[in-house]
Amino acid sequence: xxxxxxxxxxxxxxxxxxxxxxxxxxxxxxxxxxxxxxxxxxxxxxxxxxxxxxxxxxxxxxxxxxxxxxxxxxxxxxxxxxxxxxxxxxxxxxxxxxxxxxxxxxxxxxxxxxxxxxxxxxxxxxxxxxxxxxxxxxxxxxxxxxxxxxxxxxxxxxxxxxxxxxxxxxxxxxxxxxxxx
Numbered sequence: 001x002x003x004x005x006x007x008x009x010x011x012x013x014x015x016x017x018x019x020x021x022x023x024x025x026x027x028x029x030x031x032x033x034x035x036x037x038x039x040x041x042x043x044x045x046x047x048x049x050x051x052x053x054x055x056x057x058x059x060x061x062x063x064x065x066x067x068x069x070x071x072x073x074x075x076x077x078x079x080x081x082x083x084x085x086x087x088x089x090x091x092x093x094x095x096x097x098x099x100x101x102x103x104x105x106x107x108x109x110x111x112x113x114x115x116x117x118x119x120x121x122x123x124x125x126x127x128x129x130x131x132x133x134x135x136x137x138x139x140x141x142x143x144x145x146x147x148x149x150x151x152x153x154x155x156x157x158x159x160x161x162x163x164x165x166x167x168x169x170x171x172x173x174x175x176x177x178x179x180x181x
Contacts, residue, residue: 001034001048003181005083005174006061007107008043009074009152009164017071019043027068031060035181039173043073044166046080046177054079074162076109080178086136087175092168100168104145106130106137106152107166112159120158125150137163 006028011017021038028036028047035048051057054077062075078086092103111134121132128150131138137155141148145167152165166174 001050002052003035003046003048003080003178004054004057005078005080005178006043006045006047006057007076007078007164007166008045008065009076009162011043011073012041017069017073019065019069019073023068024065027064028061031064033057037177037181039170039177042170044170044174046174046181048181074109074164076107076162076164078107080181082135083178084175086133087171089133089136090138091131092138092140102140102142102144103168104139104141105166105168105171106139106155106163108135108137108155108159109162109164111135112161116159120155132159139165 011019021041024043024045025036025038028045033047033049037046038044049057058075058077061077062073065073065075086105086107090105092098112132117132127142128148129140130150139150141150145151152163156163
């Protein structure tokens with residue numbers, strides 16, 4: 001059994017793509033996932049599965065959500081070790097003027113083309129700074145995410161990949177949940 005983190009993009013936002021976490025958990029149990037734990041209403045799940053390929057799990061979850069709830073939702077599933085590595089590689093030094101409420105992880109479904117990364121890295125923004133890797137954009141929003149130009153849609157458009165964004169607190173909570181699953 002492996003522990004995985006499931007991240008859904010764009011559910012329960014402004015009344016759109018509504019999924020109750022109890023209903024999501026029930027659906028996930030019905031497709032064979034185990035030890036399912038959800039965190040807040042934005043589609044954060046930790047679970048165990050004997051399946052070794054996260055891509056197969058993504059396809060199963062994507063299809064099950066469509067069949068159960070009637071809409072398509074981007075799905076990202078990471079093995080707990082991969083999730084932990086993303087957190088470990090963050091550029092934020094928690095000892096130096098660290099403000100967790102300004103730090104975000106834009107998790108990428110696939111690796112962007114290097115030329116797109118280089119083009120984006122050449123751009124400068126007055127209130128946001130970011131660092132792009134193969135799996136994640138580490139984003140610091142000095143005026144908060146709600147006012148940020150560099151949001152999830154911005155990075156999806158510039159990097160031509162699907163992404164979903166989580167704040168620092170959510171990432172730490174999911175990591176803690178994965179360690180105890």
